[in-house]
Amino acid sequence: MATPHALVLRAPGSNCDGEAAAAFEMAGAKVERIHVNAVRENPRILKRFQILTVPGGFSYGDDIAAGKVFALQLQHFLADALRKFRDDEKLILGICNGFQAILKAGLLMPPDEDGPLATLGFNENGRFEDRWVKLRATPGKCVFLKGVAELNVPVAHGEGNFVGRKEWIVRGLDQSGQVVLRYAGAHGHANGFPENPNGSQDDIAGITDATGRVLGMMPHPERHIFPTQHPQWTRLGLQAEGEGLKLFRNAVEFFAQS
């Protein structure tokens, strides 16, 4: 099997890059962590990689809005290189602050003439939410979520409230199969807070782009790669691996087939 090369793109304030790198390594990828300034100086670096991850953290101190400055870097200095990356059948994963950055950079949904179609705003309760959540997946053609129905992973964010500019935007995303992760309750839909930790419309926790090769999600799959990371692992029984690892394996296996 060909070993894909994964790039974890750091910025000042990224703090989940180590975990994201570890997850991709465990899944069998060869990983490098590189600062966005280095890629800005030489966008051809991207050619070495098949997978790009924008990890979680507090890039640029969450100034203006979380992920906004990182998004501007991607939009203004790397737009062509990233478009080419995606169009070359490669994979992009944005986790938490990375989701905020790639959404605000227009990599998940291109803006229309009035601007971005959706954003991630402050959590409805105005508080940073740091705890485990349950997710329901409807993978459709999303490469990362192939074979995933449910996922137990933590959230840790203050700005995870997915808001479409108009109601039809979220409906349209749903109809096109792009809403691939939703916050859930123990036996089905989330019943408001705390199951939906941030007030996201339609309980949206993650969306894919139209190709299924770009995924943005607020919860952290890289924080559940070992089974013992789950707070109830002794009561629920020791699993073979953490549930989040499957997403990274799916990405690596995508290149084994191609």
Ligand SMILES: NC(=O)CC[C@H](N)C(=O)O
């Ligand atoms: N864990 C993260 O990536 C946090 C993202 C961002 N700083 C927020 O609080 O919303």
